[in-house]
Amino acid sequence: MASVSDALIIAMIVTYAIALFLFAVEAAYGRRKAIKAERLVGVGASGADEDGMEVNLRAPDPETSASQHILGNVALGVTVLGFLLNLGQIVTRGLAADRWPWGNMFEFVVAVCLCSVAAFLFGAIRYKARYLGTFVLVPVLLLLGIAAKWLYSEAGPVIPALDSYWIAIHVSAAILATGAFMVSGAAAITYLLAQRTEAKRARGETVAGIAAKLPSSELLDRVSHRFVVLAFPLWTFGIIAGAIWADEAWGRFWGWDPKEVWSFITWVVYAAYLHARATAGWRGTKATVIGLVGFACLLFNFFGVNYLFSGLHSYA
Numbered sequence: 001m002a003s004v005s006d007a008l009i010i011a012m013i014v015t016y017a018i019a020l021f022l023f024a025v026e027a028a029y030g031r032r033k034a035i036k037a038e039r040l041v042g043v044g045a046s047g048a049d050e051d052g053m054e055v056n057l058r059a060p061d062p063e064t065s066a067s068q069h070i071l072g073n074v075a076l077g078v079t080v081l082g083f084l085l086n087l088g089q090i091v092t093r094g095l096a097a098d099r100w101p102w103g104n105m106f107e108f109v110v111a112v113c114l115c116s117v118a119a120f121l122f123g124a125i126r127y128k129a130r131y132l133g134t135f136v137l138v139p140v141l142l143l144l145g146i147a148a149k150w151l152y153s154e155a156g157p158v159i160p161a162l163d164s165y166w167i168a169i170h171v172s173a174a175i176l177a178t179g180a181f182m183v184s185g186a187a188a189i190t191y192l193l194a195q196r197t198e199a200k201r202a203r204g205e206t207v208a209g210i211a212a213k214l215p216s217s218e219l220l221d222r223v224s225h226r227f228v229v230l231a232f233p234l235w236t237f238g239i240i241a242g243a244i245w246a247d248e249a250w251g252r253f254w255g256w257d258p259k260e261v262w263s264f265i266t267w268v269v270y271a272a273y274l275h276a277r278a279t280a281g282w283r284g285t286k287a288t289v290i291g292l293v294g295f296a297c298l299l300f301n302f303f304g305v306n307y308l309f310s311g312l313h314s315y316a
Contacts, residue, residue, distance in 0.1 A: 005096055
């Protein structure tokens with residue numbers, strides 16, 4: 001099983017790379033066609049009902065357009081194949097190690113990539129967000145390359161402190177949340193590109209290439225927000241579950257460990273993002289900057305903190 005798992009790593013990297021190439025071709029050479037983000041939660045708007053009372057109204061989904069090509073459908077199918085290979089790698093890794101298959105950073109990163117692709121496929125189907133394919137698969141491939149080159153470790157048992165059913169609860173919540181945050185971060189970066197493109201067009205400048213075929217910045221802002229809304233409760237639950245696990249393993253709920261601190265900092269930043277949107281009505285660039293700061297804190301929590309304090313191979 002261990003050899004099958006290792007072979008599947010190469011297979012899924014190649015598959016994701018083919019999907020990335022096809023998405024890039026669609027983004028560069030496809031034709032702009034109208035799309036509508038169906039069922040995407042609209043931005044609240046104020047209005048008055050028939051009795052003159054102020055009420056919150058649901059703004060209509062934004063009409064926009066994006067580059068579309070037949071190769072995009074093929075790319076989506078190839079991405080599904082890569083997702084299945086990714087899932088197969090995790091399952092065979094777990095069988096080979098005879099435990100829950102995310103006890104170290106290599107396994108964690110592979111699982112995060114699986115959830116990132118799953119979140120993208122969800123967005124592509126539900127929100128017509130196939131245009132995010134290039135921006136999601138680039139970091140996925142980078143993470144898989146880092147995992148295979150520098151984080152790889154042989155399948156085996158974990159340290160006693162990690163040998164608990166809480167690894168299936170706490171780490172699973174963190175993985176699912178990180179996958180959704182990855183898509184949110186990709187949408188936020190794409191938003192900045194789209195906003196810059198719109199500013200150039202407003203000045204009468206000609207825009208070419210992939211940037212010219214991005215959907216509206218408003219839609220990208222709302223997609224990014226939607227995935228933060230999905231991920232934030234999972235991240236909150238993950239922190240709580242981690243505290244319970246820490247009490248069971250080390251006899252204390254909170255020890256101001258660097259990983260605990262940066263998990264909480266990430267939570268605070270994303271909480272500020274959601275609060276600013278809900279109460280102050282922040283949209284666009286201001287909200288996107290906060291979201292990207294939260295995403296940077298998330299990445300530092302998993303890679304910077306581990307490198308500085310624990311060693312890259314350790315998740316604990």
